[in-house]
Amino acid sequence: MEYKKELQRMIAEFRTLYLSSVSIDCVIFGFHDGQLKVLLLRWKGTNDWCLPGGRIRHEENMDDAAHRSLRERTGLSEIFLQQFHTFGDVERYKNWSKQETLTKLGLPEEASREIVNRDVSVGYYALVEFADATPTPDFFTDECRWWDIDQIPLLLFDHNEMISLALKTLRRQLSYQPIGYKLLPDKFTMPDLQQLYETILGQSLDRRNFQKRMLGYGVLERLDERKTGGAHKAPYLYRFDKEKYEKALADESLFVG
Structure with a gap:
C-alpha cells in the first residue's frame, strides 16, 4: 500500500514538475587502486540493469539536474561532470519490454506514455573515487553497485553504447585536460x-x-618531500595547484596539441 501511495505521488510530480520526453543518463566511472568501474542500477524485481539517470525540473538548468542525479546516486558533489552526447535514435529502447516493465513496477496503464515512453536522453559522464561514494538505488530500483569496466552485462535500452562512447570521450579528454583532482x-x-x-x-x-x-x-x-616507507630513492610527492587546475578545465586550448 505504501508503495502504491508513493508511486501515485511520483506520477503526480512527474506530470507537474518535470519536462517530458527529455531525460538525463549518467555514466559514472569509479576509480580506485588501479580499478575502473561503472555504477549501474537494477530495476525492481528483475535482473535488468541500466545507467542511473533522471528528469529535468521545469525551473532547473540541465547541468544542475545532472549534478542532482549524481548526488542522489553517490552522495558526492563538486566533482567533474561533463555532457558528452545526445541520444535520440528511434530504436534506442532495445532490450526492454514495455508491458513487462509496467507490470513489475506496478505502473498504471494511463501513466505509461508519460513515464516509460521514448525519450531523447542527454548523456553525461563523471569520474569519481568510488571508495568515497555511497551507491544508493532510487524508487524504481532494488540495487545500485559498481561493475568492473570489463564485466558490464547487457543493459537495457542503448546504455551499453552510452558507456562505450563515454569511455571513448573520457580517454580523448586525457589528451587536452588534466584528470586526477579528487x-x-x-x-x-x-x-x-x-x-x-x-x-x-x-x-x-x-x-x-x-x-x-x-x-x-x-x-x-x-613538494620537498618524498613518499615514505619505500626504497631509498623514493619518488617525490606532488599535489595539484587547484587554481591552475580549474583554469585548465575552463580553457581547453591550454591542453590542445
Whole structure:
C-alpha cells in the first residue's frame, strides 16, 4: 500500500514538475587502486540493469539536474561532470519490454506514455573515487553497485553504447585536460598519477614521456618531500595547484596539441 501511495505521488510530480520526453543518463566511472568501474542500477524485481539517470525540473538548468542525479546516486558533489552526447535514435529502447516493465513496477496503464515512453536522453559522464561514494538505488530500483569496466552485462535500452562512447570521450579528454583532482590523495607520486591514466586508457605509458607531459601542463606542484616507507630513492610527492587546475578545465586550448 505504501508503495502504491508513493508511486501515485511520483506520477503526480512527474506530470507537474518535470519536462517530458527529455531525460538525463549518467555514466559514472569509479576509480580506485588501479580499478575502473561503472555504477549501474537494477530495476525492481528483475535482473535488468541500466545507467542511473533522471528528469529535468521545469525551473532547473540541465547541468544542475545532472549534478542532482549524481548526488542522489553517490552522495558526492563538486566533482567533474561533463555532457558528452545526445541520444535520440528511434530504436534506442532495445532490450526492454514495455508491458513487462509496467507490470513489475506496478505502473498504471494511463501513466505509461508519460513515464516509460521514448525519450531523447542527454548523456553525461563523471569520474569519481568510488571508495568515497555511497551507491544508493532510487524508487524504481532494488540495487545500485559498481561493475568492473570489463564485466558490464547487457543493459537495457542503448546504455551499453552510452558507456562505450563515454569511455571513448573520457580517454580523448586525457589528451587536452588534466584528470586526477579528487581521484588521488592530496599528496601523490608521479607513479600514482600514471597508474590512474593507464587504468583509464587501458594501456601502459612510457614513464619519462608521461612525466614530461604532466609537468608541461603546469598544474602540478612538486613538494620537498618524498613518499615514505619505500626504497631509498623514493619518488617525490606532488599535489595539484587547484587554481591552475580549474583554469585548465575552463580553457581547453591550454591542453590542445
